[in-house]
Structure formats: structure tokens, C-alpha cells
Amino acid sequence: MSHSPSAVEQHNPALRHHFADMEQQRQASSLGMWVFLATEVMFFGGMFCAYLIYRYWYFNEFAAGSRSLDIWLGTINTAVLICSSLTVALGVRAAQMGKRKLLVILLLLTIVFGLAFLGIKGVEWYTKFQEHHIPGSSFSADDLIREYPQIRIDPSHEQIFFSLYFAMTGLHALHMIIGVGIFTFLTYYAWKGRYTPEYHNPVEIGGLYWHFVDIIWIYLFPLLYLIDRKPLK
Amino acid sequence: MATAAITAERENYLNREYGIRSWLLTTDHKRIALLYLLSITFFFFIGGFFALLIRLELLTPAGDLVQADTYNKLFTMHGQVMVFFFLIPSIPAVLGNFLVPLMIGARDLAFPRINLLSWYLYIIAGVMMLHCILTGGADTGWTFYTPFSTAFSNTKVVEAGLAIFVAGFSSILTGLNFVVTIHRMRAPGMTWSRLPLFIWAHYATSIIQLLGTPVLAVTLLLVVLERALHLGIFDPTRGGDPLLFQHLFWFYSHPAVYIMILPAMGVVTEIVPCFSRKRIFGYKFVAMSSIAIAVFGFLVWAHHMFVAGISLYSALVFSILSYLVAVPSAIKVFNWTATMYKGSISFATPMLYALGFIGLFTMGGLTGLFLAALGIDVHVTDTYFVIAHFHYIMVGGAVMGYLGGMHFWWPKISGRMYPEFLGKLAAMIVFIGFNLTFFPQFILGYLGMPRRYWQYPPEFQVLNVLSTAGSTILAVGYLLPMVYFLWSMRYGKIAEDNPWGASGLEWTTTSPPPTFNFERTPEVTWEAYDYAHIPAPEEASVEP
Amino acid sequence: MSEPIVSSKLYLGIWITLLCLTVITAGVSFIDLGPLNTVVALVIATFKALLVVLFFMHVKYASEKLSKMVVVAAVFWLLLLLTLSMADYLTRLWS
Numbered sequence: 001m002s003h004s005p006s007a008v009e010q011h012n013p014a015l016r017h018h019f020a021d022m023e024q025q026r027q028a029s030s031l032g033m034w035v036f037l038a039t040e041v042m043f044f045g046g047m048f049c050a051y052l053i054y055r056y057w058y059f060n061e062f063a064a065g066s067r068s069l070d071i072w073l074g075t076i077n078t079a080v081l082i083c084s085s086l087t088v089a090l091g092v093r094a095a096q097m098g099k100r101k102l103l104v105i106l107l108l109l110t111i112v113f114g115l116a117f118l119g120i121k122g123v124e125w126y127t128k129f130q131e132h133h134i135p136g137s138s139f140s141a142d143d144l145i146r147e148y149p150q151i152r153i154d155p156s157h158e159q160i161f162f163s164l165y166f167a168m169t170g171l172h173a174l175h176m177i178i179g180v181g182i183f184t185f186l187t188y189y190a191w192k193g194r195y196t197p198e199y200h201n202p203v204e205i206g207g208l209y210w211h212f213v214d215i216i217w218i219y220l221f222p223l224l225y226l227i228d229r230k231p232l233k
Numbered sequence: 234m235a236t237a238a239i240t241a242e243r244e245n246y247l248n249r250e251y252g253i254r255s256w257l258l259t260t261d262h263k264r265i266a267l268l269y270l271l272s273i274t275f276f277f278f279i280g281g282f283f284a285l286l287i288r289l290e291l292l293t294p295a296g297d298l299v300q301a302d303t304y305n306k307l308f309t310m311h312g313q314v315m316v317f318f319f320l321i322p323s324i325p326a327v328l329g330n331f332l333v334p335l336m337i338g339a340r341d342l343a344f345p346r347i348n349l350l351s352w353y354l355y356i357i358a359g360v361m362m363l364h365c366i367l368t369g370g371a372d373t374g375w376t377f378y379t380p381f382s383t384a385f386s387n388t389k390v391v392e393a394g395l396a397i398f399v400a401g402f403s404s405i406l407t408g409l410n411f412v413v414t415i416h417r418m419r420a421p422g423m424t425w426s427r428l429p430l431f432i433w434a435h436y437a438t439s440i441i442q443l444l445g446t447p448v449l450a451v452t453l454l455l456v457v458l459e460r461a462l463h464l465g466i467f468d469p470t471r472g473g474d475p476l477l478f479q480h481l482f483w484f485y486s487h488p489a490v491y492i493m494i495l496p497a498m499g500v501v502t503e504i505v506p507c508f509s510r511k512r513i514f515g516y517k518f519v520a521m522s523s524i525a526i527a528v529f530g531f532l533v534w535a536h537h538m539f540v541a542g543i544s545l546y547s548a549l550v551f552s553i554l555s556y557l558v559a560v561p562s563a564i565k566v567f568n569w570t571a572t573m574y575k576g577s578i579s580f581a582t583p584m585l586y587a588l589g590f591i592g593l594f595t596m597g598g599l600t601g602l603f604l605a606a607l608g609i610d611v612h613v614t615d616t617y618f619v620i621a622h623f624h625y626i627m628v629g630g631a632v633m634g635y636l637g638g639m640h641f642w643w644p645k646i647s648g649r650m651y652p653e654f655l656g657k658l659a660a661m662i663v664f665i666g667f668n669l670t671f672f673p674q675f676i677l678g679y680l681g682m683p684r685r686y687w688q689y690p691p692e693f694q695v696l697n698v699l700s701t702a703g704s705t706i707l708a709v710g711y712l713l714p715m716v717y718f719l720w721s722m723r724y725g726k727i728a729e730d731n732p733w734g735a736s737g738l739e740w741t742t743t744s745p746p747p748t749f750n751f752e753r754t755p756e757v758t759w760e761a762y763d764y765a766h767i768p769a770p771e772e773a774s775v776e777p
Numbered sequence: 778m779s780e781p782i783v784s785s786k787l788y789l790g791i792w793i794t795l796l797c798l799t800v801i802t803a804g805v806s807f808i809d810l811g812p813l814n815t816v817v818a819l820v821i822a823t824f825k826a827l828l829v830v831l832f833f834m835h836v837k838y839a840s841e842k843l844s845k846m847v848v849v850a851a852v853f854w855l856l857l858l859l860t861l862s863m864a865d866y867l868t869r870l871w872s
Contacts, residue, residue, distance in 0.1 A: 018341035019418075020754070027841070028343040028417040034844045035409050038851035039447045045855040046451035046481050049862050050466060053477055056866060075803045079796055086792040089783075089833040096782045135464050156471035163464040167455065204780075211834050215826045221799075222818035226806035230814070416843065444854045480862045531857055535865065544868035547861075 014199045026201050033205035037212045044216055047168050058157040063228035064144045065161035070124060074225040077120050081214045084113035088207045095200035100193055107187040114180045121173055135163045150232050165224055172220060175213045182206050245745040260345035261748055266331035268352050269322060272359060276318035283311035288701040296688040304687035305372035312375030313393060317400050318359055320631055324496035325407055328638045329435045331646060333411055335739035335746060336429050338420025338755040343413040351406040358400035365392035374685060379467035379478040383459040391460055394453040401446045408442030411435050422757030429737050429761055430513060433520040434499025437527035441488045449485035476542055483534035491530040493627055495523060497634025498565055501587045504641050505569050507735040508584035509576025510769055512762035515568045522561035529558040539610045548607060555605035562598050566591060582656030586637025589664050593629025597622055618678025624671045636714060644732045648745040649725030655717045663710035669703025734770040736762050781838050791832045798825050
């Protein structure tokens, strides 16, 4: 598994001394991030489980709630995240090729896309607030009951939809915020020239995290926004 | 072969640096293990204190020591503290942290700083839990069932939930560290099939920690949100399903019991070959059974919900799966027994604990099969039968495994021998006290005494008195090692590198080890448990 | 470094594909396919996720099988949680 390190590698300042060589360090930190992402799958998974069960029980209310979400903003946000995944992937590539300036630009673009996503999310949540769709004492499903007389809506079941909507998008947004934080650090260190073709693992594993958060949204989008958009009779 | 004088002066991980900063900012896995040792021992006292209060109340049929509400808090806090702040971390965070790098020939875990973070998360969680306890605690039972926990309880549910949420991340990070370390940091020649089975056990445990704990975390988060924001996800009057909580809770909490037992099994698998002077019988079976327990353990959770309202068909499926999960555990018991057969057995303290484990775990495990049978479960669920069942496994099993491991590796950890006579005495006291405490509870449960009740019909008193008497004996048995381990750090006989003549890379380095574990990275060319080629120690810890 | 450098053209191609699939999934949701709506939505989402995992996250190019196994294990465990839980809900009214 470990080869005898080159002279340069042995003195690579990034080598932590419990590792035999840079390759072992790189493999360990990659595996560590992958395993962490597996735990994140299960973390979100609990909420997906709750979602699945209540969608099965209260399809009507889930459909109505889904219709009340802005499909344009949702689609745009999905596109925003997809663009951010592109910049991340290109950023890792820039690091692999030692292109420092390009790397910094791509990391900054990623942050911009992330902030754009959060901004749009904020707008959506504010709309929900105005529509009294935030669960709690001020929750009201009256507008949905009026708007969709063809769908039988029980307000407490509707509230469950929105509880899950906010819990899931909230947890996702929290992960985005953390991602933006991580990428801020990465951008700073990239600008300082810390990443080279021989050592850029933090960029790679930061990228893995970002892609994961994107994948969660790839599932959240149809599950929350596209439950039932068929034209109503 | 070092003499006592040289060993005492040699630099090791304990004397390399002094001062509180060198401990609180350490990234040395061995020091972190000791930090955990102190912390979990502290919480063991807290949890044990609640246990004694419970047993004191149950001395008499009437509810005369504490009020009913207080009693609810006692058993809740006993369970929460013992499960999340003692049992789950115990062996992995203390013995695992200390030994995993040593056993595989590495200089440290893969992520030493994350290891320290794990401990700090545990401490933060512990402080939160202590504050929760001191300001009244929760009364929901350690299981937090909804809608009582979310809508009706007037106690510190949110605090307790958040404390356990934080502790969960400590557990996840420990598991992450172990998995990456075992995959990536094995010394040259240390192939998977040469790994000590303690490592396999901790690998399996880590898988459970990684894949199960996040579900508990998100579930507790939902409970906290529901309670704080009056959401209704688990409230039946508002369309929520209380069973959804139970499904999500037990999806973690059943595998959690395997987090508690697998490391102890790993300990026993190290002790038995050493004190039988024989290699483990069926290495591959023991290794694979650890993985099987980890995987199957995720398939049985609804056996905690047989009477809660799940469908009959899913109950049938979960019942069958619960029978299946017993098989790999039984395989281990057969392998330990076969290892001892025609071995050269000696009865040092670690071996006494290991033998106690095998017997008591078997009893606990078999009574689990009683519970897995739907018909019997309807009768004994939520009675003292269940309590006896899980205490046989968690105390008769896991805690005995922990104590056995602490005695076995104490020379390596501290560089000192504990007093052998007191060790044996304490082991016997623990064994007697344990059985006196918990065997009557099987009978009580079968006769119908419900759990979590603070009063009971007078005909149950005799058995309850026996149980309480046992608990005081058990307490003495637990206090003794704490005293003599401390005593040994100053006055104990200085330990050699390998006082037991055991196999394993940890025994090839000094007692205590140097900070970076080995003078030179080991290159492994021999199989595990090579007892045919390891001479038995002359003294074999005979003297007191 | 043991990971090959993927061409930026390939990344751009994946990116375009992902965007197209997003538009398609949104558009299809307006067409009445009955129960198939959900299936189509999930299939598209899974395909998108696979593209991200295989290409953006380099799993297709990984020299070690371990990261693939971790992904498979995570998905498997999630499905365990979902299916065994749903099994209770789907069969509650049977008896």
C-alpha cells in the first residue's frame, strides 16, 4: 500500500506525521469524507422516511401543498445548484492542474451560486410566511382549501406537509450554509497558494461535500415541488 | 527484556509531557482514551446512583421513597445516562481508542484531531445532560415515546434530546475514525485475515455507529422541533403517527445494543485465546459473525413495537428476523467454547470476566428469543422480564467485557499490574451481585410485574428485596476496581511489555507505549493468535 | 495524485445534461401520467444523482473500489429504512 516517499514528499509541509506518506494521507481523508457522506445520507434519510409515510397517508394535502410552492423558483434553484456543481468540478480540475487563479475564480463562483440559492430560498420562505404556511400557531390552510375545492384538505394534515417542507429544506439550507463556509476557507487557502497538483485534497473533499448537498436537492425538488401538477378538472 | 528500573524511566505517552494543556489539547489516541476513561467513569457513577435510588424505592411495594413523577425521572435519567454516556462510548472510546492503532501497527488513528473533537463533543453533551438532570431532568423514559414527550410531558425533554443529539455526533466521529484507520493505516503485512478479532468487532461496531446514529439524531431533532414549535408530526390528534417516532427511534436504538455488545465480544475474543494458550477456533467465523451482527441488527427493530400497533404481517417478519440475528452471536459462543476445549486454562481476573460474560450473555441472548416470539412477547413485554433480559446483556455482558478488558490491558495502559487477588475478589463479587440483582427480575416479569412502575403488589416484594440486596453487592464489586486501579498507578508492580504472554502487536511495544507507539513500524509476517509460538508467562499472574 | 484529470468538455456535457433533465422533469409533472408521474420523477432524479456521483464526484474514475462500496452501502441502508418502515404502513389494513 505505501511506497517509499520521494524526498520532496517526505518534507511536504502538509504531511501529518502519523501517516507514512502523502498518498496514505490523501486516501484516508477521501475515505473519511465518503464515510461522512454516508452518515449524511442516513441523517436526511430519517426525514425522507417521515416524508414517504405521510405522503402515502395524506397525498391530497401533499399535492395541494406542493402546488402552492413556486415551481419557477424551485427549477431555477435546481439549475443554480447544478451550475455550482459544475464550478466545483472544474475547480478540482484546476487544482489538479495547478492553475491557482482559475481555482480561486471557480471557488468564488461556487460561493456566489450557493448564496444565490440561499437567497432564492429565503424569498420562497418569506412567501410562505406571508401565506400563513409556516407551521405553528399562525398556520392556516384556508387559502389552499379555497383554491383547490377539488382536493379534500384537512388543515392538520396540511400542516404536516409544511412541517416536513421546512424541516427538509431547512436542514438542506443549513448544509448549504456550512458548505459556503467551507468554500470560503478553501478560497482563502487557494488564493494563498496552498494547493498544488501534489496536494489539493481539501478541495477534492470539499467538492464531494458540495456535490452531496446538490444531490439532496436533486431529490427534494421533485419530492416537494412536483408531487402533483396535473391540470385540475 | 527491560528491568523494572529501566521501564520506569523510559519515555512513554504518560510522562512525555505534563500539564493540563498537554492533556486537554492532546491528539494522542492513548491520552484521549484516558480522558474518555475518566469521563465515562464519572457518568457511570451518575447512572449507578439513579439505579440505586430506583432499587431503594422498590424495596417496598408502596411508593414511599419518592413521588411517582420523580420515579419516572429516575428511570429515565438512569437509562439515558447509562446508554448514551456510559455504554455506547465505553469500550470503543476507551479500549478502542487506545488499542486500535496499536493492534494494527499504526502511529495513531487516521484523524487524531477529530478524535479529540469527539471527546469534546462528548463533554459538551455531558455538561448539557448534567444541567438537564440538575434542573429536573426528563420523565419520558429513555425511549422518548411520543406524543407524551412532544405534547404532554412538562419536563426537560428538549434539553435531554439535544444533549443526546450532540453525544451522537461524538459516536459518529469515533466510528468514522475507526473505519478509515482500519482500512488505510494497517502496518505492512497486516492483512485483513491477520487482524485481531477485537479490530473486526470494532469495525462492525463502527458501521453501526455510522449508519444508525444519524437517524436517531434527526429523530431527536424532529422531537425537539415538534415540542418547541407545536408541529404535530407525531401527534395523533393532528394526523401524526406516534409509531413513526418509534420506527425511527428503534431503527437506531436496536442496532445501538449491538454497538454496546460487539466491542465486549471483541474483548472476550482476545482474552479467551490468551488464557487458553490456544488460537481462536474459527477465526473467519468470528470475523464474519461480527459483520453479520452489524448488518442483521438493522433488520429487527420493530420487535420493540410488537404491541404498539404495527401490522401483524410486519410483526411476523420482524419476529423471524429477530430469530436470525441470534445465530451469529451463538456462533461466537461456540467458537469461544471450542477455543477453550483442550486448552491450557488459567483463571486470571480477565479470564474470570470473560467466562462470566460468556455465561451471562448467553442467558441474556436466549431470553431475547423468548421476547422475539410474538405470543410470549405479548405477555412479558414492558415487564421486568425485558429489563432482566437487557441487563443480562448490557451489564452481565457488556460491562463485564469492559471490566475484563480494563484488567487485561491495564498493564499496557498504565505500566502497572493491578493486585490480582483483589481483581479476582471483585470479579466474584460482581458476578454474585449481578445475578442476585437481575435473576429475580426474570421471575418478576414473568409473574407480571410491569416495568417503570413505582409501586407494585405486595406479593412481589421478596423478589424485589433480593434484587435490591444484589444491587448493593454489585455496587461494591464495581467500586473495588476503581480503588485498586488508582492504587496500582502508584504502588502496583511494574508491568513488563507482555505480562500475559498474549498475541497482538500492542504487546510487542513497551508498557506503557511511547507516544508514537512503536520504535519502528512493525512488519507482520505471522498469523493472529499465534499461541503455538508464544511462550506462556512464567508467573501467569498468580501472586496477589 | 492518483486521480485522472477529467476533460472540461465532459464536465460541460454532464452539466448541460443535468440542466435539460431538470427542465424535463419540471415539464413532465404537468402531464397526467397517473401513478407514473412519481416514478418518472424519481427515475430522472436518480439518473441526475448518478451523473453527479459518477462524473462530478469521480466515482467512475476511482482506483479504489472502496468509495463505490461506501456509496452502495449508504443507499442500501437508506432503502432498508424506507422499505421496512413502509412495510408496516402498507400492511396495516390487511388484517
